[in-house]
Amino acid sequence: MTILTKILETKKQELAGLRTDFPETDYPAKPRLADLLRLAKPAGVIAEIKRSSPSKGVIRAEVDVIGQAKRYEQAGASAISVLTDESYFNGSIDDLHEVAKQVAVPVLNKDFIVDKKQIDRAKNAGATVVLLIVAALDDEKLHELFAYTEERGLEALVEVHDEEEMKRALALGAELIGINNRNLSTFEVSLENTEKLASFFTDEQLFISESGIHSPADAQRAVKTGVKGLLIGESLMRANDPGAFLDSLFRQEEAR
Ligand SMILES: O=C(O)c1ccccc1NCC(=O)[C@H](O)[C@H](O)COP(=O)(O)O
Numbered sequence: 706m707t708i709l710t711k712i713l714e715t716k717k718q719e720l721a722g723l724r725t726d727f728p729e730t731d732y733p734a735k736p737r738l739a740d741l742l743r744l745a746k747p748a749g750v751i752a753e754i755k756r757s758s759p760s761k762g763v764i765r766a767e768v769d770v771i772g773q774a775k776r777y778e779q780a781g782a783s784a785i786s787v788l789t790d791e792s793y794f795n796g797s798i799d800d801l802h803e804v805a806k807q808v809a810v811p812v813l814n815k816d817f818i819v820d821k822k823q824i825d826r827a828k829n830a831g832a833t834v835v836l837l838i839v840a841a842l843d844d845e846k847l848h849e850l851f852a853y854t855e856e857r858g859l860e861a862l863v864e865v866h867d868e869e870e871m872k873r874a875l876a877l878g879a880e881l882i883g884i885n886n887r888n889l890s891t892f893e894v895s896l897e898n899t900e901k902l903a904s905f906f907t908d909e910q911l912f913i914s915e916s917g918i919h920s921p922a923d924a925q926r927a928v929k930t931g932v933k934g935l936l937i938g939e940s941l942m943r944a945n946d947p948g949a950f951l952d953s954l955f956r957q958e959e960a961r
Pocket residue numbers: 708709753755758759760761885887889915916917918936937938939940
């Protein structure tokens with residue numbers, strides 16, 4: 706059984722007890738991620754709060770979530786991604802709720818969504834974007850959850866890993882398409898994956914390279930393919946100064 710299959714089974718088991726209500730909150734207004742990425746030069750960064758992961762174990766368990774999110778925002782991140790899965794990533798929906806109260810950039814609920822209830826939870830907790838992983842959903846479910854995401858006034862970041870999934874995301878009409886460089890079955894990470902799928906890029910969609918970006922060289926390599934966004938977790942969580950790390954990513958690019 707792959708890790709993705711295990712995670713999805715856990716998600717289905719958790720549905721019955723899933724808490725979707727949050728106190729009525731005046732969240733700071735947040736622009737659309739798609740609008741920010743269209744304007745980003747050369748690309749925007751979605752900066753992630755990630756305490757631990759199945760592939761790397763503990764990354765930074767004791768993190769000041771609000772402080773970290775504010776550092777990302779101050780350093781110019783286009784959005785904050787918060788991993789909310791508890792069982793495999795040691796995340797929490799409360800992390801996302803606290804972040805959403807404090808920042809004025811889009812907030813992505815990074816989780817494994819299999820049901821509308823999770824989209825309601827994301828919305829009520831203050832997220833403005835949710836992740837829909839194509840590999841986790843059959844076409845009927847993918848369409849249903851995509852339509853529901855839009856109905857609830859959220860943006861969907863539709864994640865793919867290979868050609869077949871890319872075709873399904875394009876057929877869906879998704880505006881934000883994330884290419885995960887990590888194979889969720891083997892954990893192998895390669896930026897080549899973004900390069901391989903770049904032949905599918907169109908002007909209508911916005912493409913985001915996800916996972917395995919650890920240096921300015923990686924960021925610039927990914928951006929060369931035409932992606933307008935980078936999703937970065939581990940390196941930002943391990944950085945002593947996440948602002949300086951973000952600042953460094955496109956410095957050489959600008960100097961050219
Ligand atoms: O990170 C993992 O080990 C992982 C395992 C199984 C499913 C998903 C996983 N990660 C989720 C992500 O997509 C990443 O958190 C995100 O793209 C950032 O990646 P990185 O910069 O490499 O931390």
